[in-house]
Amino acid sequence: MLRDGGKVTGVETVRGVIRAKKVGFAVAGNTSRLWRMAGLGKLPIETHKLQAFVSEPLKPLLDQVVGFGVGGAHFYISQSDKGGMVFGGDLDWYKSYAQRGNLPIVQDVAECATSFPPLVCPECGYCVIGLV
Structure with missing residues (x-):
C-alpha cells in the first residue's frame, strides 16, 4: 500500500x-x-466462516430464499441461476480464517435438510430435499 x-x-x-x-x-x-x-491498524469487523452446499442443477423450482430456525439451528435454501439448490445453516460461532469445513455444522445442516418438507418439482418429479 x-x-x-x-x-x-x-x-x-x-x-x-x-x-x-x-x-x-x-x-x-x-x-x-x-x-x-497494510499497516492501517485494526478494522472493526470480524471474519466468520459460513458453509454452503450446492446440489447438481435442477429445473427451476424455487424463486426465493426459504429459511427457518428452531432452537438455535437455522437453515436456508434457495436455487441459483444455474439451477443448483444452495443450502446451509448457521455461522461458526467463533472468528476464523479457516477455509475448511466444520463437521458439526455439516451435521446440523443435514439434520435440518432432512426435516424440511419435501419439495417436488411437478415437471420432473424430483424430490429435491427432505424425507421421501
Missing part, C-alpha cells in the same frame, strides 16, 4: 505502482487481515 499522511494513495504491485484516489479492499473474509498487513 502506498500512503501519504495516513491516506492510502495507491498500491505497489510486481508490475509497478498504481495510483488511485480511492482503494477498495475486496478480499472476502481476509479483509481485516490484509488491512493489518
